[in-house]
Amino acid sequence: MQTELKEILGGRFNYAALMQGVRILSDCYPFLQFSYLTESVMGKGIPMLRLGEGEKELYYIGTHHGAERITGALLLRFLQEFCELVVRGYPVFGMNLAYILKSRSLFFIPVLNVDGADIAANGAPRGSLLYARLVKMNGSEDFTLWQANARGVDLNHNYDAGFAEYKRLEPSFGITGGGPTRFSGEAPESEPETGALCNYLRFNRPRAVLTLHTQGQEIYCSGGDKCPLRVKTAAQRLAKLTGYKFAVPDGAAAYGGLTDFCMQKLGIPAFTFECGKGKNPLPQSDLPLLYAEIKEALFTFPTMF
Numbered sequence: 604m605q606t607e608l609k610e611i612l613g614g615r616f617n618y619a620a621l622m623q624g625v626r627i628l629s630d631c632y633p634f635l636q637f638s639y640l641t642e643s644v645m646g647k648g649i650p651m652l653r654l655g656e657g658e659k660e661l662y663y664i665g666t667h668h669g670a671e672r673i674t675g676a677l678l679l680r681f682l683q684e685f686c687e688l689v690v691r692g693y694p695v696f697g698m699n700l701a702y703i704l705k706s707r708s709l710f711f712i713p714v715l716n717v718d719g720a721d722i723a724a725n726g727a728p729r730g731s732l733l734y735a736r737l738v739k740m741n742g743s744e745d746f747t748l749w750q751a752n753a754r755g756v757d758l759n760h761n762y763d764a765g766f767a768e769y770k771r772l773e774p775s776f777g778i779t780g781g782g783p784t785r786f787s788g789e790a791p792e793s794e795p796e797t798g799a800l801c802n803y804l805r806f807n808r809p810r811a812v813l814t815l816h817t818q819g820q821e822i823y824c825s826g827g828d829k830c831p832l833r834v835k836t837a838a839q840r841l842a843k844l845t846g847y848k849f850a851v852p853d854g855a856a857a858y859g860g861l862t863d864f865c866m867q868k869l870g871i872p873a874f875t876f877e878c879g880k881g882k883n884p885l886p887q888s889d890l891p892l893l894y895a896e897i898k899e900a901l902f903t904f905p906t907m908f
């Protein structure tokens with residue numbers, strides 16, 4: 604199982620690889636519950652995995668952005684190690700994982716933007732009705748840097764947090780409609796991917812939400828310096844565990860994101876990890892290095908809330 608999963612995570616990480624990885628994990632670890640968040644614009648199921656039955660819920664979310672699909676592989680890698688340690692009964696960083704899962708439920712959405720990840724990995728799907736539209740929005744047939752979903756909406760600008768302000772600013776960033784990056788959509792939660800996630804969060808009110816992006820080796824919390832002290836302290840602790848810098852987002856990154864939405868609209872502490880360093884898309888061969896950087900923070904996160 605280890606070798607097979609390692610190959611999948613180290614190769615071209617597209618939707619097929621994601622689903623293969625999820626199947627291997629759920630076959631191998633029956634206590635890992637597998638369901639779907641919803642369907643994407645192109646009708647793909649967005650896998651969601653759950654560990655534990657406890658009352659305190661925590662969410663790990665990867666791949667809002669197509670070209671950052673290595674974050675999905677990171678979460679599968681983390682899940683594999685987590686499950687294996689549960690089976691063996693070994694502690695990790697001084698923590699007993701079985702005990703953590705008694706009081707907590709951990710939810711994982713390794714790839715929220717399943718269409719975007721596939722478009723960035725494989726290009727626009729030939730023969731699909733969307734092909735011509737995607738090429739037009741992208742301006743070329745090279746989709747390596749594609750971040751948005753299949754309608755050209757940047758999911759991490761589609762949340763109800765500073766949405767109207769960002770909408771006014773979009774033209775100054777050269778954004779006039781759907782495209783590879785930074786278009787916020789017609790309305791907050793207009794996309795099936797964000798709409799379904801927000802409904803889950805509103806209904807389940809988790810204790811905290813952690814979202815993975817690449818790159819920059821930075822950690823954000825909502826509102827930066829304006830966020831409540833306990834949230835800022837948690838962000839600083841996570842920064843310390845990773846060696847990343849605690850930072851405040853600026854420019855376009857400061858609007859419409861999930862981390863801001865969680866804190867501003869739901870009062871849920873939320874954190875963004877900008878994993879690794881380099882130029883997106885980071886090569887899949889960076890996976891072991893990125894995992895080593897964030898591993899302790901991923902394991903510690905549920906115990907902090």
Ligand SMILES: [Zn+2]
Nearest residue numbers: 668671816817
């Ligand atoms: Zn991102």
